[in-house]
Amino acid sequence: MRVYSYTRPRENIVEYQPWYVKDSGGNWQQKQLAAGNRHGKGVIARFTGCENRDQAQALTGCEIGIRRDQLPDAAPGEYYWDDLQGLKVVTIKGELLGTVDHLIETGANDVLVVRGERERLIPFLLDQVIVNVDLDKREIQVDWDKDF
Secondary structure, three states, X not given: OEEOOOOOOHHHXXXXXXXXXXXXXXXXXXXXXXXXXXXXXXXXXXXXXXXXXXXHHOOOOOEEEOOHHHOOXXXXXXXXXXXXXXXXXXXXXXXXXXXXXXXXXXXXXXXXXXXXXXXXXXXXXXXXXXXXXXXXXOEEEEOOOOOO
């Protein structure tokens, strides 16, 4: 089956075992990867016990995940998106802009989607826009105009 991976590079997803697949009922099922590798711009994979097209098609559109403890620690100055979601965002003047709802990958840089009294899109550019990320305080300080 074809898999969309958020790992960098994409084919690194096959290095993690086991995978967890979220079924249509919202339940996570553990799956063992039998084979997987890069194929064009994506990744193809096969689960143990998934031997035909019908079994693979039943997994179409399912979300795939791994446990957080399977990931290496982020290097200093690097962050997993999951760590940033839910953090409050304040300007260097101390003005609360809202909280990080999710992030968008644009190719040039990642973008924080901050929801507060309105939605703001703030580029995640360390030492330019992003002044400080404090995971312990659950806060991101930004050099950003509140009216923008």
